[in-house]
Amino acid sequence: MTYNQQQGYETKTFTIHNPTNASVTVNITLSPSLSPYVIVLTHQLTISANSSEQFTAVFILNASYNGNITLTYENNTIPINVTVLPVTPPPETNITIIPSPPRAGKNMLIKMPEPIKKRGYIITDAGNVYLVAVEDGLGLVTLADNDYGTATLVIGNETISFEIASSFRQLILECDTTITIGDRLPVTVYADTTPVMATVSLISPDGNNETRIVNGTATFDLDKVGTWNISATFQNMHAYQTVKVKPKPLTLSIPSEVEVNEPVTISIGRPAEVTISKDEVTWSYSTGGTVTFTPPWRGTYAVTVTTDDGEEGTASFTAKEKPTLVITDENGLPANSVEAGSNVIIKTINSAGLIIPSNSNIDVYKDGTYFTTISLQGGTAVYTIKEATSYRFTLSDNPDATAQILVKSQSIDLTYILVVALVGIAVISVAILYKKGLIHIPELNLPTFGGNKYNDLF
Numbered sequence: 500m501t502y503n504q505q506q507g508y509e510t511k512t513f514t515i516h517n518p519t520n521a522s523v524t525v526n527i528t529l530s531p532s533l534s535p536y537v538i539v540l541t542h543q544l545t546i547s548a549n550s551s552e553q554f555t556a557v558f559i560l561n562a563s564y565n566g567n568i569t570l571t572y573e574n575n576t577i578p579i580n581v582t583v584l585p586v587t588p589p590p591e592t593n594i595t596i597i598p599s600p601p602r603a604g605k606n607m608l609i610k611m612p613e614p615i616k617k618r619g620y621i622i623t624d625a626g627n628v629y630l631v632a633v634e635d636g637l638g639l640v641t642l643a644d645n646d647y648g649t650a651t652l653v654i655g656n657e658t659i660s661f662e663i664a665s666s667f668r669q670l671i672l673e674c675d676t677t678i679t680i681g682d683r684l685p686v687t688v689y690a691d692t693t694p695v696m697a698t699v700s701l702i703s704p705d706g707n708n709e710t711r712i713v714n715g716t717a718t719f720d721l722d723k724v725g726t727w728n729i730s731a732t733f734q735n736m737h738a739y740q741t742v743k744v745k746p747k748p749l750t751l752s753i754p755s756e757v758e759v760n761e762p763v764t765i766s767i768g769r770p771a772e773v774t775i776s777k778d779e780v781t782w783s784y785s786t787g788g789t790v791t792f793t794p795p796w797r798g799t800y801a802v803t804v805t806t807d808d809g810e811e812g813t814a815s816f817t818a819k820e821k822p823t824l825v826i827t828d829e830n831g832l833p834a835n836s837v838e839a840g841s842n843v844i845i846k847t848i849n850s851a852g853l854i855i856p857s858n859s860n861i862d863v864y865k866d867g868t869y870f871t872t873i874s875l876q877g878g879t880a881v882y883t884i885k886e887a888t889s890y891r892f893t894l895s896d897n898p899d900a901t902a903q904i905l906v907k908s909q910s911i912d913l914t915y916i917l918v919v920a921l922v923g924i925a926v927i928s929v930a931i932l933y934k935k936g937l938i939h940i941p942e943l944n945l946p947t948f949g950g951n952k953y954n955d956l957f
Contacts, residue, residue, distance in 0.1 A: 501582045502560055506735045509558045512706050513579070515570065517546040523572050527554060530566030533581060535559075538739075539568070540704055540726050555706035557728055558583070561737075592659050594652065603646040603734075604666035609638035609654070619654030623663060647734040665734035667691045672699075672731045672738035680724050680744050680809045687716040688731045688738070697733035704744075724809050749804055749812025759797050759820045760850075765790045771806040794818035820849040822857065824892055824902035836905035839886045843904060847878045847894070854878040860895040867891070 502509060517523045525544045529537055538557040546552045556568060563585035570577040593612045601607035611617065614635040621629040625645040631638045631654060638654075647665040651658065667690035674686045688697040694715030701709045704725025711717060713731070721727055727742045749767075757763045765773060766789050773784040775792055777800045784790045794800055797820050805811045827844045828834040834843055847855045856878045863871045865887050872895065873880050884890060887906045894900040 500580065501584065502558060503584050504563045504586045505560050507560055507732065507737055508730060509560060510555060510700075510702060510708060511558065512553055512555045512708075514551055514553050515544060515546060516551040518549060520548045522547050525552075526571045528569045528571065530569070532564050532566035533568070536562060536564055536583070537566075537568070537581065538728055538741075540702065540706070540728055553706045555702055555708070557702065557730070559737075559739075592657055594654060594657055594659055596652075596659075596661050600662045600664045601642060602664045602666055603642050604644040606639060606641050607663075609633060609640065609652070611636040611638075611654075617655050619652065621650055621652050623650040624648030662735075665690070665736055667693070667695075667734065667736065670697070670731060670733050670736035670738040672729065672740045674729065674740055674742060676741065677743045677745060678721065679747055680721070681747060684719045684721055684742060685716060686713060686719060686729065686731075688713055688733060690733055690736070695733050697731045700730045700732075702728040746805060746809045746811035749806060749810040751802065751804060751812045751814040753802060753814045753816050756817050756819060757794060759794055759818045761821075762791050762793045763816065765792065765802060765804070767804055767806065769806055769808070771804050774803045776801050776803075820855050822847040822849070822855050822894060822897060822900045824861075824894065824900045826892070826902050826904050834904060836907055837884050838907045839884055841884050843882055843884060845873075845875075845880045845882060845892050845902065847875060847900070859897075862893045862895050864891040864893070865889075 500511070515525055523546050525546060527539055527542050527544070529539065536559045538559075539554060541554040544552045544554060558581065560583055563583050565580070565582045567578040567580055570579070595610040597608040597610060609631060611633055615633065616635070617633040619631040619633070619638075621627075621631060621640060623629075623642070623646040625643065625648070627643055627646055629640050629642075631640060631652070633654060642663060644666050646663050648663060649660055650663050651660050669691060671689040671691075672686065673689065674684055678684055686699060688695055688699065696712060696714045699711050699713045699717065701711075701719060701721070703709075703721070703723050704727065705723060711719075721742065721744045724744050724746050727744060729740045729742060731738045751765065751767075753765055754763065767773070767786065768788050770785075770787050773786055773790045775782045775784075777794075777796065777798055782792065784792075794816075797818050799815055799817050802814045802816070803811070804813075825846050825848055826834050827846065828837065829842050829844065831844070837843060845861060847857050847859070849855050854877070857875050858877070859875050861873050861875060861880060862869060863873060863882070865885075866889060870890075873882060882890075882892075884904070884906055889903060889905050891901060891903045
């Protein structure tokens with residue numbers, strides 16, 4: 500593709516045909532030399548089997564350049580060469596235009612190499628004709644405000660063409676750069692600071708082109724989601740802007756917390772594409788209105804929904820493992836009852852028996868009455884059992900997770916009680932018989948130590 504350098508731009512729509520029986524993904528890239536001058540709105544196309552897709556390129560022609568638009572699919576590449584040829588320098592002439600280029604509505608000076616006297620004329624694109632009188636090698640012409648564009652000067656047997664710049668310095672295209680589909684886009688075109696009547700072109704994300712005449716300000720309906728390219732032309736000046744059209748925001752009603760391996764329902768109510776992602780894993784669904792998803796792991800899941808009519812919504816939910824409280828003794832063995840003064844270990848575990856690293860609080864109930872609150876550290880807590888009949892432990896943020904332990908009563912050795920009782924009975928019986936004189940207890944002759952008799956003590 501070859502163009503000549505000039506003011507303005509050209510658009511070109513390319514059609515890629517896929518005659519195969521399989522879907523093909525085509526990537527579109529630009530040579531670095533093209534990047535400042537060529538705008539491609541679509542950089543990747545997925546072409547179904549036996550079908551075709553289009554993309555549009557905008558070529559800015561105010562500079563010369565050469566490079567390729569490259570189409571890549573599978574292991575194949577297709578280069579599309581783009582060349583903008585530099586402006587061919589005008590033939591040598593003895594006439595000099597000052598300034599170069601002259602500006603509409605301003606004076607321009609015609610200079611000849613010798614102090615000669617000649618007559619001639621200028622014809623502009625606006626249809627204005629100026630008679631030129633060169634005296635002593637110089638001629639002066641005052642241009643009208645509408646004299647922008649190409650003009651022809653004829654003096655004697657010499658003819659030259661030259662460009663007349665607009666009386667304005669710059670063209671400004673003013674509009675929002677991001678809107679929501681369904682909103683209207685006001686566009687205003689200024690030459691310097693003056694709203695002007697300009698030609699405005701819009702290229703949609705799928706390559707369709709619409710051109711309108713805008714008298715200062717106009718409002719456009721951008722009816723497709725994606726990036727639009729907007730350009731304005733006035734008196735050979737050009738301005739460009741890209742506008743991103745976003746889908747309408749969609750409100751999703753999803754519970755903020757769910758349980759691992761428990762289904763969660765995402766209701767949209769109409770056809771949509773649903774993407775659910777967690778870390779590096781993504782699940783994609785096409786649905787007529789409802790998606791049921793079962794989170795396999797704990798953590799945060801991001802949900803993106805795009806409806807067929809262009810609305811988009813995002814949400815997230817957190818999947819938590821359903822906790823179970825278990826109580827063990829200090830050796831890690833399951834405990835249903837312990838003695839007062841013993842330490843027990845309370846743990847939160849999942850369905851696989853693994854500890855859930857939680858720092859939640861546990862409410863402690865003693866004999867059915869709230870007693871205190873303790874905290875888990877990484878899913879475990881140690882607690883000392885005191886005198887009571889039973890203890891119940893419940894997760895503060897999940898009352899369904901609870902565990903109970905009984906407190907053993909202090910046991911007494913019955914054999915010891917029996918022996919003490921029998922000895923007591925025997926002593927009492929001997930005392931009664933002795934008092935009645937039925938038995939006689941002989942005097943005990945105790946040994947003496949140092950002349951003292953211990954029997955004096957009895």
